[in-house]
Amino acid sequence: MLDFPRWKKLGIWAVVLIGILLAIPSMVPKSQVDQWPGWVPSPRISLGLDLAGGSQLLLEADVADAARQRLQAKEEEVTTELRRGQPRIAIGDVSTSGGKLSFMVRDPTQLDAAVERLRALSQPAGLTGQRDWDVQVIDSTRIVMTPTKQGAATALKDSMTVARDVVRRRVDPSGTKEVTVVNQGQRRILVAVPGVEDPDALKALIGQTARLEFKLVDLDATPDDIAAGRAPPGSQLLPMADGTGRIAVKRRAMVSGDQLINATQSFDQDGNAVVSITFNNAGARRFGRVTQENVNKPFAIILDDKVLSAPNINEPILGGQAQISGNFTVESAAQLAVALASGKLPVKLDVIEERTVSAELGRDSIEKGTLASIAATLAVIIFMLVTYGRFGVYATAALLVNALLILAGLAVFGAALTLPGIAGFVLTIGAAVDANVLINERIREEQRRGRKLLDALETGYKEASTAIFDANITNTIAAVLMWYFGSGPIRGFAVVLMIGIITSVFTAVNFTRMLVAGWVKAKRPKVLHI
Amino acid sequence: MKLLKLVPDNTNVDFMRVRNIALVLSILLTIAALALVAVRGLNLGIDFVGGQVVRTEFAQTVDIEKLRGDVAALKLGDANIQEFGDSKTYQIRLPRPDGPDTAAAAAVTELRTMLEREYPGARVDAGESVSGKVSEELAWDGALAITLAMLGIAIYIWVRFEWQFGVGALVTLFHDVSVVLGFFALTQLQVDLNIVAAFLAIVGYSLNDTVVIYDRIRENLRKFRKMAMVPLLNLSLNETLSRTVVTSLSIMIALAVLLVLGPDVIFGLTLAVLLGTFIGTYSSIYISAPILVWLGVTPDSFVRGDDHDPAARPAAA
Numbered sequence: 001m002l003d004f005p006r007w008k009k010l011g012i013w014a015v016v017l018i019g020i021l022l023a024i025p026s027m028v029p030k031s032q033v034d035q036w037p038g039w040v041p042s043p044r045i046s047l048g049l050d051l052a053g054g055s056q057l058l059l060e061a062d063v064a065d066a067a068r069q070r071l072q073a074k075e076e077e078v079t080t081e082l083r084r085g086q087p088r089i090a091i092g093d094v095s096t097s098g099g100k101l102s103f104m105v106r107d108p109t110q111l112d113a114a115v116e117r118l119r120a121l122s123q124p125a126g127l128t129g130q131r132d133w134d135v136q137v138i139d140s141t142r143i144v145m146t147p148t149k150q151g152a153a154t155a156l157k158d159s160m161t162v163a164r165d166v167v168r169r170r171v172d173p174s175g176t177k178e179v180t181v182v183n184q185g186q187r188r189i190l191v192a193v194p195g196v197e198d199p200d201a202l203k204a205l206i207g208q209t210a211r212l213e214f215k216l217v218d219l220d221a222t223p224d225d226i227a228a229g230r231a232p233p234g235s236q237l238l239p240m241a242d243g244t245g246r247i248a249v250k251r252r253a254m255v256s257g258d259q260l261i262n263a264t265q266s267f268d269q270d271g272n273a274v275v276s277i278t279f280n281n282a283g284a285r286r287f288g289r290v291t292q293e294n295v296n297k298p299f300a301i302i303l304d305d306k307v308l309s310a311p312n313i314n315e316p317i318l319g320g321q322a323q324i325s326g327n328f329t330v331e332s333a334a335q336l337a338v339a340l341a342s343g344k345l346p347v348k349l350d351v352i353e354e355r356t357v358s359a360e361l362g363r364d365s366i367e368k369g370t371l372a373s374i375a376a377t378l379a380v381i382i383f384m385l386v387t388y389g390r391f392g393v394y395a396t397a398a399l400l401v402n403a404l405l406i407l408a409g410l411a412v413f414g415a416a417l418t419l420p421g422i423a424g425f426v427l428t429i430g431a432a433v434d435a436n437v438l439i440n441e442r443i444r445e446e447q448r449r450g451r452k453l454l455d456a457l458e459t460g461y462k463e464a465s466t467a468i469f470d471a472n473i474t475n476t477i478a479a480v481l482m483w484y485f486g487s488g489p490i491r492g493f494a495v496v497l498m499i500g501i502i503t504s505v506f507t508a509v510n511f512t513r514m515l516v517a518g519w520v521k522a523k524r525p526k527v528l529h530i
Numbered sequence: 531m532k533l534l535k536l537v538p539d540n541t542n543v544d545f546m547r548v549r550n551i552a553l554v555l556s557i558l559l560t561i562a563a564l565a566l567v568a569v570r571g572l573n574l575g576i577d578f579v580g581g582q583v584v585r586t587e588f589a590q591t592v593d594i595e596k597l598r599g600d601v602a603a604l605k606l607g608d609a610n611i612q613e614f615g616d617s618k619t620y621q622i623r624l625p626r627p628d629g630p631d632t633a634a635a636a637a638v639t640e641l642r643t644m645l646e647r648e649y650p651g652a653r654v655d656a657g658e659s660v661s662g663k664v665s666e667e668l669a670w671d672g673a674l675a676i677t678l679a680m681l682g683i684a685i686y687i688w689v690r691f692e693w694q695f696g697v698g699a700l701v702t703l704f705h706d707v708s709v710v711l712g713f714f715a716l717t718q719l720q721v722d723l724n725i726v727a728a729f730l731a732i733v734g735y736s737l738n739d740t741v742v743i744y745d746r747i748r749e750n751l752r753k754f755r756k757m758a759m760v761p762l763l764n765l766s767l768n769e770t771l772s773r774t775v776v777t778s779l780s781i782m783i784a785l786a787v788l789l790v791l792g793p794d795v796i797f798g799l800t801l802a803v804l805l806g807t808f809i810g811t812y813s814s815i816y817i818s819a820p821i822l823v824w825l826g827v828t829p830d831s832f833v834r835g836d837d838h839d840p841a842a843r844p845a846a847a
Contacts, residue, residue, distance in 0.1 A: 050795070058664060060631065199657070200639055351635040352661040361585075361655040365793040372791035376784040383780050386534040419796050420727045426788045427731055427803060430781030431738065434773075437780070438742065441773040448539055467745040470690060471738040477686060478679045478734035482727065485675035487668065493727035497734070529533070 004517050012510050016401050019503075022408035043411035046178060047194075048418030048492055051366050053359030054194035055202055059167070061160060061187040062348040067147070069347070070155055071096050074133070074145065078103070081117055089114050101145040108141055115143060125150040156187065159346040164189050167349070169342035170205050189349065199356050201335070209304045209348055210339035212257030212277075212324075214287070217298040217310050221248030241306040242327055249300045249307070254290040259283025263340035265333040268323060273333040275324040277340065284320025292316040301326065303336070369422040376426045377403060380433055388440050391530050394515045395436040398507040402432045402500070405507070409499035418492030428500030434471070435508030438464040444530050453528055457520070461513055468509065472501050536779070537772035545767050546760045549820035556817055560705050563712020570715045575722030576658060578672070580626030580665035582606075582638045583658045587619045589651025594620075600648050606637050615794050619655070626662050634659035672726040676707070679730055683737050687744070694825040695744050699737060702818040706736045706809050710802055724799045732806030735781070739774065739814040746770045747822065755829045762829075763819045778811040 025033050025042040033042050049056050075096055082089040090106040091114075105111050118135050125132040125148060132151025136144045147155075160183055167189055168181040180192040196202055218235040226246055231237045237246045262278040279287055291299075291313050300310040301324050308326030328336070381399060385392040406425060410417055443460030451459060479501065482494035519525075576583050594611065597620065601609040607625040614621040622641065627633040638659040645652050660668070680703045688696030710732060714721055746766040754762060785804040792800060 057635075060663075197654075199635075203635065203639075350630070350632045352631045353664045354635045354638060354657070354659045356654075356657040358653060358655045360653065365795060368791060368793040372788045372793075375791055376787040379783045379787050380780050383776075383783055387536075387776055389533050419793060420724050420799060422792070423727070423788065423796050423799050423803070424731070426784050426792075427735075427781065430784040431735070431777075433780045434738065434742075434777040437773050437776045441770075441776070444772070445769065463749070466749075467742045470687075470741045470745055474683045474686060474737040474741055475734045477682045478730055478737070481675055481679045481682060482730045485671050485678065486726070486730075487671065487723070489723045490672070490675065490727045490730070493731070497731075 004514055009514060012514050015506065016405075016511065019401065019405040019408045022412055023404040026407050026411050043408075043414075045407060045411045046414065046416045047362070047366070048416040048421065049192055049194060049355065049362075050357050050419045050489075051362045051369070051417060052194040053197060053357050053362035054192065055196045055199040055356045056190070056192040056354070057199060057202065057206065057351050058184070058353035059189045059191065059206065059349040060352045061156065061163065061189075062350055063156065063187060066156060066159055066347040067099060067152065070147065070152075071099065071101055074101050074147075077121060078118065078145070081121060082114060085117065087113075089117075099147070102142060104142050111137060111140065111143070118143065118145065123151075125154045153186075156347075160187065160189070162343075162346045163349065166343050166345050167191060167206055170338055171202065188352075195359070197356060197358050199354055201331075203351055203354075205335055205339060206349060207351070208336070208339045209345045210257065210336075210342070211304050211344045212260070212340055213253040213302045214255045214290075215249040215251075215253050215300050215302055216290075216294060217300050218248040218250055219297070238300070238302060238305055238307050241303065241308050247300060247307050247310060249302070254299065255279070255283055255287045257340060257344055259286070260340060263337040265330065265337045266323070268325060272325065273328040273330045275328070275333050275337045275340065277322050277324060279320040279322070281320070284318075287320065287322065288316060288318040291318075365419055369419065373422060373426055373429075377429055380429060384433065384436070388436075389529055390519075391436075391440050391443075391516070391528075394512045395433065395440070395508075397515060398436055398512045399429065399432060401511060402503050402507040403429060405503035406496065406499050409503065410496070413495075413499070415495040415499075416492065417496075418489055420489040420493040421496045424493040424496035424500070428497060428504065431475070432500065432504035432508065435464075435468045435504055436512060438467055439508065439512070440530060443528065447528055447530070453525065454520070456528065457516065461509070465509065468505060472505055475501055535772075536775050541768055541771060542764070543768060543771070544764060545815055546764050546820065546823075549816065549823070552816035553820065556705055556813070559712075560708045563708045563715070566712045566715040567708075570718070572711070572714055572721045573718045574669075575720045576623065576626075576660045576665065577723045578665050578669040578721065580634060580660050580662040582624040582627075582634055582641065582660075583621060583656070584638060584641050584645070584654060585614060585619065585621045585656040586645050586649075587653045587655055588649055589618075589653075591617055592620070592649065597622075600644060601641070604640055604644055606640065626660075626665070631661040631663050634661045668723060672723065675726065676729050676733065679733050680704070680707075683733070687737075687741065691744055691748060692827065694822055694827045695748075697825060698818045698821040699740050699744075701821055702740055702810075702813045703733055703736055705813050705817055706732055706806060709809050710806050713805055714802070719798045719801070722798075724796060725802060728799045728802035728806070731803050732810060735803075735807055736810030736813065739778070739810050740818040742773065743767065743770050743814055743819060747819065751827075751829045757829070759823050759828060763822065767815055767819055774811060774815070778807060781807050 022041070022043060026045040030044065033044065036042055075094060078101065082091050089110045091103045092106055094103040105114050115135055115137060122131040122133040122135070130148055130150045132148055132154060134146045134148055138144055164181055164183050171181060171191060171193055172179045178194055180190065182190050184190045191206065193202060218232055220232050221235060225231065226237060226248055229237065231248050234251055235248045236251050237248055239246050259279050259282055260277055261280045264276050266274060266276045268274045295313050295316060298310045298312050301308045308324060311325060377399065381396045384395045388395060406428065439460055442464040443456050446456035446459045476498065479494045479497040482490050483498065486494060598611060601611065601622055607627065610623040612621045613619070624637060624641065627637050638657050642654050642657055645654060680700060684696045684700040687699045707729060710729065743766065746769055747763065750762050750766050782804060785800055785807065789797065789800045789804060
């Protein structure tokens with residue numbers, strides 16, 4: 001019992017000391033921590049949104065839309081390969097209904113060659129050696145391409161990774177705010193932005209797919225056609241973004257947003273807010289050529305299948321710089337610029353859950369939560385002192401060290417402290433006492449049975465350990481399941497609980513034992529007053 | 531210094547004498563609680579049924595009828611308007627809207643805009659919307675987490691002790707969770723995600739308490755091979771009584787402080803855990819121990835337990 005090798009003592013004190021040092025940055029104002037030299041480790045507890053104030057959105061991919069887009073992209077790819085590749089294979093009657101791509105090969109002798117070339121386009125998907133598209137021939141003239149399940153899953157996974165990065169670039173252009181953007185499950189993205197109390201701007205920013213296209217306006221379409229919803233062959237009707245009717249544009253895009261390298265908000269000659277865009281080399285060349293060929297014709301600027309504006313091309317636009325106009329406010333132009341610069345979302349995202357907490361409410365929660373935590377700790381300390389006297393002092397020391405270690409643990413692991421986390425903290429403080437109580441009660445008991453002082457201490461610690469072990473394992477099971485299956489507040493609670501279990505066992509078993517051993521060695525008491 | 535001893539030395543309470551009465555009481559309590567849940571239902575928050583909640587602090591006291599009218603004019607369904615904390619703070623809850631999953635988020639925006647327009651100086655403190663799809667998942671995940679926690683723990687106890695102890699722990703947990711659920715049905719306090727955390731904490735604590743007592747029972751079963759089960763349980767309960775009282779009290783003190791001084795938002799959570807601590811303490815004495823008698827645990831039934839626990843083998847053997 002009294003045998004505490006020097007290395008063990010040093011180890012325990014080292015853990016306690018490091019814990020206290022790591023807890024300090026979370027307890028002093030941030031402005032002060034910022035002034036510390038860079039080499040001083042200064043992890044700070046990050047606050048959950050319910051304490052910091054801010055917005056949280058749960059986004060879900062529109063899988064049907066993703067599948068549709070994938071099919072359209074495939075159609076482009078196939079057309080390019082067969083019609084423009086060498087040798088040319090003429091196809092017709094292309095259809096993308098029923099989630100399949102189907103078309104007719106005009107010359108039946110080319111059918112096998114077509115299938116060959118299309119198979120080469122498909123990629124392996126998954127681990128089973130499956131490919132991402134099935135290519136089938138029906139009626140010996142028609143080729144049907146069906147997306148495989150594996151292929152769709154792989155495509156979705158890739159899209160979600162890209163989508164996450166795009167969302168991150170949009171939400172956090174400066175990269176300085178403590179935003180969280182993480183994939184959740186197979187088709188969801190969780191976005192948490194502290195400090196943003198109005199989620200609408202956030203939603204507008206994220207909700208834009210930001211697929212930018214420049215298409216020529218089809219001047220052959222008569223107003224009657226448009227009113228009747230008819231578009232000339234090779235054209236389509238698109239709504240105006242400001243709701244002033246529809247306009248016919250050519251299906252083929254002249255240039256698309258994929259060829260952008262930058263977008264910023266600026267002003268045109270008349271002082272209207274516009275978005276200035278810069279194309280990459282390929283885009284600039286193409287944009288220059290198309291505008292050269294179509295001077296004095298209107299072209300439509302299309303965002304997510306809505307026409308922002310359709311200005312006339314007054315002169316060829318060379319040099320890869322262009323302006324997008326379209327009744328913008330400074331804010332909406334800036335928003336579009338961010339959306340364009342961050343790239344288009346590979347899949348449409350819907351907001352399916354939204355939570356906002358104001359900073360005032362968060363501050364109020366922290367103040368009350370901190371006060372309550374301190375008061376609860378004090379109350380428990382007083383209770384320990386009157387119950388166990390000297391051993392209550394040790395329990396108190398353990399309790400305080402425990403509280404600091406939990407703070408340090410939260411700071412180091414980067415786990416956010418939430419409101420339920422505060423409840424978890426208070427509960428852990430209460431429960432941490434249990435280990436001390438188990439030991440102290442056992443020592444009392446053993447002494448009552450007539451054991452000698454050292455023997456009582458030894459047996460007390462040893463016998464109580466089994467109960468402490470079993471009790472904490474059961475709690476760990478509960479905490480791990482909470483963390484695994486829980487979301488949001490439950491996880492916050494579970495994290496505090498898990499850290500608290502480890503720190504409370506350490507402080508109750510090792511730390512107090514060392515203190516008790518030190519005291520007994522120094523004073524050699526005859527009886528334990530416990 | 532005179533130390534506080536809540537449980538005097540040599541206390542010998544005959545807990546087992548009232549075990550049948552306690553059992554009947556507990557069964558009745560459990561049935562009553564479950565019946566309450568079935569009849570009155572739980573006041574499930576939007577986390578579990580979907581919908582929107584907006585909490586607003588108005589600059590001055592508002593006419594609740596006007597507020598009701600303004601909210602109704604938005605045609606977002608039957609609104610539930612409640613005072614929250616003081617007479618200037620209101621929580622407006624709307625049912626889950628029909629339509630796509632995005633409708634919930636859109637409704638919250640509409641409500642927020644109306645409040646800021648009609649009530650200058652009003653501050654929206656919190657706005658939440660949960661779509662039907664998410665709420666169904668949250669409810670399912672919450673129930674799954676609690677059930678798995680109970681099962682996982684019971685299995686651990688079965689492995690560490692004997693099957694009877696596992697069953698005892700499970701029955702005890704079922705009792706505790708039912709009673710607290712019944713309490714929520716009775717008070718119609720809102721059950722949201724936070725409350726799931728509370729239930730898991732109750733499960734954890736109740737188990738903690740039961741395990742400490744079981745641990746002592748196991749120890750005594752090995753020590754006193756000839757003692758009859760009922761006096762052995764009484765002995766074990768009395769030996770651990772002091773610890774039970776001190777620990778339960780210290781946790782309840784901490785929670786009571788949190789209940790009074792803590793933020794309003796976790797009032798329900800704290801209250802649930804406080805009640806759960808109390809019930810858990812009761813049940814670990816009056817349910818988890820007596821059940822071992824009914825399940826036929828005897829000192830002999832534990833001999834097999836020694837085989838996989840060499841530390842427990844008597845040193846003399």
